[in-house]
Amino acid sequence: MLDRLNHLLGGTLSFDEPMNRHTSFRIGGPADALFVPRDTYELKRALKGAQELGIGVTFIGNGSNLLVRDGGIRGLVIKLSGTLDYVHVLGTSLRAGSGVLLSTLAHVAVEAGLAGLEFAAGIPGTLGGALNMNAGAYDGEMQDVVSAVRALTLAGEEVELKGEELGFGYRHSALKARTLVAVEATLSLVAGDRETSLARITELNRLRREKQPIALPSAGSVFKRPPGHFAGRLIEQAGLKGCRIGDAEVSTLHAGFIVNIGNATARDVLDLIFHVQSRVREQSGILLEPEVRVIGEDKREGA
Numbered sequence: 001m002l003d004r005l006n007h008l009l010g011g012t013l014s015f016d017e018p019m020n021r022h023t024s025f026r027i028g029g030p031a032d033a034l035f036v037p038r039d040t041y042e043l044k045r046a047l048k049g050a051q052e053l054g055i056g057v058t059f060i061g062n063g064s065n066l067l068v069r070d071g072g073i074r075g076l077v078i079k080l081s082g083t084l085d086y087v088h089v090l091g092t093s094l095r096a097g098s099g100v101l102l103s104t105l106a107h108v109a110v111e112a113g114l115a116g117l118e119f120a121a122g123i124p125g126t127l128g129g130a131l132n133m134n135a136g137a138y139d140g141e142m143q144d145v146v147s148a149v150r151a152l153t154l155a156g157e158e159v160e161l162k163g164e165e166l167g168f169g170y171r172h173s174a175l176k177a178r179t180l181v182a183v184e185a186t187l188s189l190v191a192g193d194r195e196t197s198l199a200r201i202t203e204l205n206r207l208r209r210e211k212q213p214i215a216l217p218s219a220g221s222v223f224k225r226p227p228g229h230f231a232g233r234l235i236e237q238a239g240l241k242g243c244r245i246g247d248a249e250v251s252t253l254h255a256g257f258i259v260n261i262g263n264a265t266a267r268d269v270l271d272l273i274f275h276v277q278s279r280v281r282e283q284s285g286i287l288l289e290p291e292v293r294v295i296g297e298d299k300r301e302g303a
């Protein structure tokens with residue numbers, strides 16, 4: 001079936017593509033096939049073709065919030081980072097493709113004299129991934145700035161979401177709930193001052209470098225923030241900083257991060273997540289819920 005889809009898409013699929021090349025954790029077994037559409041038209045064709053042929057589809061952005069299991073991903077992976085990455089400035093709004101990196105988007109805003117996206121400049125994902133997750137940092141969240149999203153269903157049908165329909169909540173959105181692929185978003189910003197915005201971005205990036213292990217492969221904060229607490233602090237209080245399973249380690253700099261210190265497998269990370277959850281629950285009674293998306297299949301014994 002994937003051969004037929006490949007034919008339909010002009011021979012542009014990469015087969016048995018190692019997903020560790022596409023995740024910030026540098027972890028993940030092979031995808032049966034990976035496709036990077038050049039535009040919305042190709043994206044629709046891929047979605048429609050996959051649906052007609054009964055092929056499962058997984059879509060990813062920059063892979064910065066993903067843990068792909070060691071057995072990889074069956075079916076088709078559609079990657080949107082590195083494509084659909086245009087940005088148009090329209091007065092105090094931006095209209096941008098979902099593949100644009102948040103760092104690029106934030107800097108385009110600043111250069112256009114617009115404020116409101118500084119919080120996002122250091123988040124290493126695409127606009128699409130950030131919309132799905134309602135990504136946020138330093139008191140800002142995507143829901144503060146996004147006014148409309150154009151998306152596709154898995155059948156390749158267009159939908160437009162506005163206001164309440166976007167369903168934003170803490171690390172949640174209607175895109176996530178309805179498995180929609182964002183294609184483009186409109187962001188409403190405010191007139192600002194270039195120098196002030198740049199100074200804010202520099203300051204936030206300094207804080208990140210100081211407090212987060214950004215030099216090591218990771219997927220950012222592993223757990224959601226439990227109401228009234230900080231996951232990192234609970235993990236630290238449970239004495240788990242530096243705790244290791246295989247090459248997966250609870251960061252010694254920020255206990256909310258698990259880092260890959262060499263050749264960690266997804267199994268190592270999942271075992272460490274489970275260990276952290278159990279220990280924190282014993283100590284505090286709080287069950288930490290993963291923020292990282294875990295996708296794909298376990299490796300089969302002997303494979």
Ligand SMILES: Cc1cc2nc3c(=O)[nH]c(=O)nc-3n(C[C@H](O)[C@H](O)[C@H](O)COP(=O)(O)OP(=O)(O)OC[C@H]3O[C@@H](n4cnc5c(N)ncnc54)[C@H](O)[C@@H]3O)c2cc1C
Pocket residue numbers: 024058059060061062063064065066080081098099122123124125126127128129130131132133134135136137175180181182183212213214218219220221293
């Ligand atoms: C060092 C580091 C620091 C981080 N700091 C932060 C932070 O401060 N705040 C924060 O919120 N996150 C943070 N993250 C996590 C991550 O960068 C964000 O969640 C980001 O928004 C994920 O975007 P992505 O493009 O990498 O998405 P991916 O990881 O590729 O995908 C995440 C989810 O989004 C979906 N998705 C991807 N593209 C689309 C699309 N076009 N339409 C619909 N759904 C889509 C995927 O299917 C998947 O379910 C950090 C990660 C790292 C490694």
